[in-house]
Structures are given as structure tokens and as C-alpha cells.
Amino acid sequence: MAQNTCDHDVLIVGAGISGIGMAAHLEMMCPGRSYALLERRSDLGGTWDLFRYPGIRSDSDMHTLGFVFEPWRHEKSIADGPSILDYLNRIVDERGIRDKITFDAKVASADWDSTAACWNVTVDRGGRSELVTANWLYLGTGYYDYDDPYDAGFDLSAFEGRVVHPQFWPSDLDYAGKRVVVVGSGATAVTIVPSMADRAAHVTMLQRTPTWMFARPAKDRIANTLRKILPEKAAYAITRWKNILLQDFAFKRSRTHPEKVKEALSKRIEGKLGDRYDKATWTPPYDPWDQRLCLVPDDDLFEAIKADKASVVTGHIQAFEKDGVRLTDGRHIPADIIVTATGLSLAIAGKIAVSQDGAPVNFAERFYYKGCMFSNLPNFSVVFGYLNASWTLRADINSEYVCKVLNHMQATGANVAVPVLPADHGLVEDDVFDFSSGYIQRSKHIMPKNAVDLPWRLNQDYRFDRKALATAPIEDGVLRFDRVDARRAAAEQQLEAAE
Known part of the structure; x- marks a missing residue:
């Protein structure tokens, strides 16, 4: 972006459905943007690479779990895991995305530096810590804990099988x-x-x-x-x-x-x-x-x-x-x-330690903005799919929306976009998930806040969301744009250090 010294315009974390979808949208809508994907596993696919149990398959039809831009060609619409991986691999190869993916790269932390308009992202690669910087951070890290599933507390010590x-x-x-x-x-x-x-x-x-x-x-x-x-x-x-x-x-x-x-x-x-x-x-x-x-x-x-x-x-x-x-x-x-098979444990932001100018970000204190960003957190977006429909429906509209924001920033010379919510906002809060499932109820204390109405809401109505994100102006009086001259900020920091 304009006068930006970050390594990448956009850094995508996670090479599953959400991350691949964002990369494909960047290729289509923002061809001039530099971007990279970081994937903690040794292959792409996310959920579909992790789970290997017998019969692993989609529980949504692949005409909605598939991307809006890439037809599902298999005869079965309820697809097995290997078929879904084939679909994702074909997309990354045909659209030139594979070369942008770094595997075995686990993101440990991400700190927003407001003076440089960059995310400083610490990555663990084989025991070595590396720093990657990006103007925009897009998390396609899913919604559950990859390391620790839900422990129902069973005492299995007597079982000999x-x-x-x-x-x-x-x-x-x-x-x-x-x-x-x-x-x-x-x-x-x-x-x-x-x-x-x-x-x-x-x-x-x-x-x-x-x-x-x-x-x-x-x-x-x-x-x-x-x-x-x-x-x-x-x-x-x-x-x-x-x-x-x-x-x-x-x-x-x-x-x-x-x-x-x-x-x-x-x-x-x-x-x-x-x-x-x-x-x-x-x-x-x-x-x-x-x-x-x-x-x-x-x-x-x-x-x-x-x-x-x-x-x-x-x-x-x-x-x-x-x-x-x-x-x-x-x-x-x-x-x-x-x-x-007792369930999952949810995780926010892939358990990445997110901070803003060094201060830890507690997502439970932030409101969702248009289902993909958070109050007062710049240049940051995530995907948390629908509970009552296919995950990819949200991934598609979030990717498209963020690309529109990036293009608006390019056109206006901005390199910062932040949904501004004043302390005296007076928003009426709503239940972020009106579902009684155990994994939802167990995790509500870590979930971001939800207001009754958009834009401060993670909605559960795809048709409504799709229309709202497509028709609402990017400059809606809430999303504030600014410009930080990163080169000037870096020069000033060097000067201060010399003095």
C-alpha cells in the first residue's frame, strides 16, 4: 500500500478454506497486492487435513461449502475429506496461490504498531523465531483448538483396550x-x-x-x-x-x-x-x-x-x-x-497472542464489526462461519468485503482502517450464539461481543449479510480511514535512537 514498509500488504494465517478463499479473492479483486499465507501444518486444508477418522466428510453440501467462484464438480455433494482436499489443491494450483504459502509456520503472536501501520507477527518455524510484518492481518484459523480437544473428564485408567x-x-x-x-x-x-x-x-x-x-x-x-x-x-x-x-x-x-x-x-x-x-x-x-x-x-x-x-x-x-x-x-x-467423540474446544484467533501497541487484545471486550472485524482494532479481520449454514458462505462474503476495503484504501491513499466505537457507545448487547450446543456454551466467556443490530454484530443470516455487505458504503461513518507514513515514522525512530 501507499508508502508502506511492511513485508506484505496482507498476511493470511491458515491455509484452510478461509485462508485459501481470501487468497483467491485477493488474486481476483486486488491483483496488485502483495500477500503471503502462513500455515502451521505441513500441508494445506486445515480441518480437512487434520481429521483422518473413518468416513470423514462434509456435513454441509459442497455447493455451499464450496466457494462462490469455483464450481464443485464431483457427483457427490456430500463429499469425503480427500475429495475436498483435491478441490482445495486444484484451486491453489490453478490460481497461483501455492507459491505464496509457507508451511510448518506457526504464528505465536501479532502486535499492531500504530506508528508504522504494520502488524509485527512472530512466527515459530522449526524452533526458530522469525518476524514477518504486514499492513493487514487476516486470520483464517478456524474456530476450534487444534491442540487440545474438549476433555469430558473421563477416568479411562481401568479400560484395557x-x-x-x-x-x-x-x-x-x-x-x-x-x-x-x-x-x-x-x-x-x-x-x-x-x-x-x-x-x-x-x-x-x-x-x-x-x-x-x-x-x-x-x-x-x-x-x-x-x-x-x-x-x-x-x-x-x-x-x-x-x-x-x-x-x-x-x-x-x-x-x-x-x-x-x-x-x-x-x-x-x-x-x-x-x-x-x-x-x-x-x-x-x-x-x-x-x-x-x-x-x-x-x-x-x-x-x-x-x-x-x-x-x-x-x-x-x-x-x-x-x-x-x-x-x-x-x-x-x-x-x-x-x-x-465428545466435542471440540473453541479458540479465538487461533490462540495467537494479539496485541495493539504492546497492550494485549481481549476479544471478549471487543464488538464484532460486520461479522469480520472488531471494534477499535485496525487492519484486522477473521472468519467465523455460520452455525446454521455452510462455513464458506461467510468466508466468501468476508473476503470480498475486506478486498473492497483494501481497494478503497488504495484509492484514497490510506493505510489504516479501524472500526471506531466510542466508550459511551450505548449498544444493546445480544447473545452472540443462540445455540445450546455444549461447545458453544462452554466458550461464551471468550467470545467477542455482539450487538442487536449491524454493523456491530456477527449475524446468523447469510442472505441478509450478503446484501448488507454488498450494498452498504465502505465509508459508513464507523470505519475510519487514516494514513501513517511508515517511512517517515521509521526515520524518526532511527533519529531518536541516534540521539
Whole structure:
């Protein structure tokens, strides 16, 4: 940017969906910008490179989990992990992004230097500490803790079999002919159980409380038909909007008519399981979309249950014994392998120590600005995807918005953009996440603040957000632009040091 001495105009942290999406938008919208990506792992993909458990797949359709600018070409819209990695790898290669990625580079801290309009980013590379500077810092670090998953506090010392956590799946795990107990009832458990059932002796999903589930085909018949008769981009755009509208309708219908949605979901499961259906096992104590619904593609979980390869047990754990799990009602579930699919721990800003002129930034004291920036924090943006829709929908609109801000800065000669919120703002706060999921409730104390209305809000309505970010002026009276002559500031600092 104008008279900027930082190493890069934009530094992107994380080479998963969010980071790759931002890089692609920079290539398309800001071709003159210098940028780099830092990825802590040895390969790209983020979540899709980390998780290696059996059956790893998307729980959103790839026409919305895919990027707005890059059609999803596979026949299955509910895709497995390797297919998603192929998609991401193709994008970084075709768009010249791979050369901008530095792997095995873990960001430890980032400090905003207001005198130079630069982020000073400390990077750990193989035990060596390096400093990288950038005018704008974009975090595509995801939303959960890569190092420490949620610990449910189980005492597993008496169990003589093998214990694994989905976040750290061992490559040498042989479960053929073994009895497996998967503790949990969320998306990970619902994926693992039918995938392991083909080779295991039996797989039991042990749930404390049921989860609302819905089934859909892994292949989108309409999408595959449209691709045969329309140009690829047109077919993708139509399918994408079809699925966005269906997601939006299903979520809002669940909030306005929960009893009707409960009835429909229950009837669908009962119709699939027949005499194996037990109402208590499949009826959660909360309304649909109070927590995220679990997807069952091609009825795979229900088919595994009907084939006696899998079962679902509801109960509370009393103890883990040498050969299984004892429940508080006395039942014993035999196990050779226990999978603790008990959830994630959320993390803010990838656990990076963010500071501003040396003062630590406490995100729990900052308000979101337009779902991607924070009050009084310059040249900084993040992606926290939708809970009620695909993650990439937010990643796309955030990337596009930030690129517009960067272009405005270029046009006006600014190198600082900060959403200004006065101390006496008088904003009415709102619940940042109106969801009862355990991982959400456990993490609310670290979450940034949310106001009732935009712009100081992380919203959960993609259609509204998309229109708001596309139509609102960049100079909205809140986002303040300034110019710091970094060369002059550096010269003054050198002069002061000489004196």
C-alpha cells in the first residue's frame, strides 16, 4: 500500500478454506497486492487435513461449502475429506496461490504498531523465531483448538483396550472384528459409527442425550442434471442458491414451527428404522436447530442399525471398566476400542497472542464489526462461519468485503482502517450464539461481543449479510480511514535512537 514498509500488504494465517478463499479473492479483486499465507501444518486444508477418522466428510453440501467462484464438480455433494482436499489443491494450483504459502509456520503472536501501520507477527518455524510484518492481518484459523480437544473428564485408567480421539486418529488403528463404543452423538459420531461398522464386530454409539438428525442423498440429483444441460458455472450458481434457500427455510421453519419440524424428522427416522425405532432414543430434549442438526447421508447410520452392525444406546456413564463401559442403570457395553467423540474446544484467533501497541487484545471486550472485524482494532479481520449454514458462505462474503476495503484504501491513499466505537457507545448487547450446543456454551466467556443490530454484530443470516455487505458504503461513518507514513515514522525512530 501507499508508502508502506511492511513485508506484505496482507498476511493470511491458515491455509484452510478461509485462508485459501481470501487468497483467491485477493488474486481476483486486488491483483496488485502483495500477500503471503502462513500455515502451521505441513500441508494445506486445515480441518480437512487434520481429521483422518473413518468416513470423514462434509456435513454441509459442497455447493455451499464450496466457494462462490469455483464450481464443485464431483457427483457427490456430500463429499469425503480427500475429495475436498483435491478441490482445495486444484484451486491453489490453478490460481497461483501455492507459491505464496509457507508451511510448518506457526504464528505465536501479532502486535499492531500504530506508528508504522504494520502488524509485527512472530512466527515459530522449526524452533526458530522469525518476524514477518504486514499492513493487514487476516486470520483464517478456524474456530476450534487444534491442540487440545474438549476433555469430558473421563477416568479411562481401568479400560484395557485402546482409546482414541477423532481429532488425533492413529493411522495404525486396526478395528476389524473389534467391538467399538463411540461416546457422543454429534456430527463426528454420526459419521464414524456407520463408517466403522463395515469392518468392526459391532459399533455402539453411546449418547447422553439424543441429537436431531435428518437424512438426504449424498448425490444432488438436481445438481447433476443441471450440469448436463447448462454451462458449469450456471449450473453451480443455480444449485448453490437452491441449497442456500433450502437451508434458510429449514432453519427458520425450525425456529417458528418447532413441533411440526420435530414431527417430520421423527416420522422420517421411524419410517426408516421400522420396528427398531424407539422414540426416546431419537427424540432430543431440545428443539431442532437449538443445536446443529446432524446429517445422515444416504441413511447410512440407519442402514447400519438395521443390519445389526451398529446400535445406539442412551445412558449416563458410571465407569469405564477393563472390558467396556458401565452405565448408571447397571448396563454394561463391551468394548475393545473406545472413541471419545465428545466435542471440540473453541479458540479465538487461533490462540495467537494479539496485541495493539504492546497492550494485549481481549476479544471478549471487543464488538464484532460486520461479522469480520472488531471494534477499535485496525487492519484486522477473521472468519467465523455460520452455525446454521455452510462455513464458506461467510468466508466468501468476508473476503470480498475486506478486498473492497483494501481497494478503497488504495484509492484514497490510506493505510489504516479501524472500526471506531466510542466508550459511551450505548449498544444493546445480544447473545452472540443462540445455540445450546455444549461447545458453544462452554466458550461464551471468550467470545467477542455482539450487538442487536449491524454493523456491530456477527449475524446468523447469510442472505441478509450478503446484501448488507454488498450494498452498504465502505465509508459508513464507523470505519475510519487514516494514513501513517511508515517511512517517515521509521526515520524518526532511527533519529531518536541516534540521539
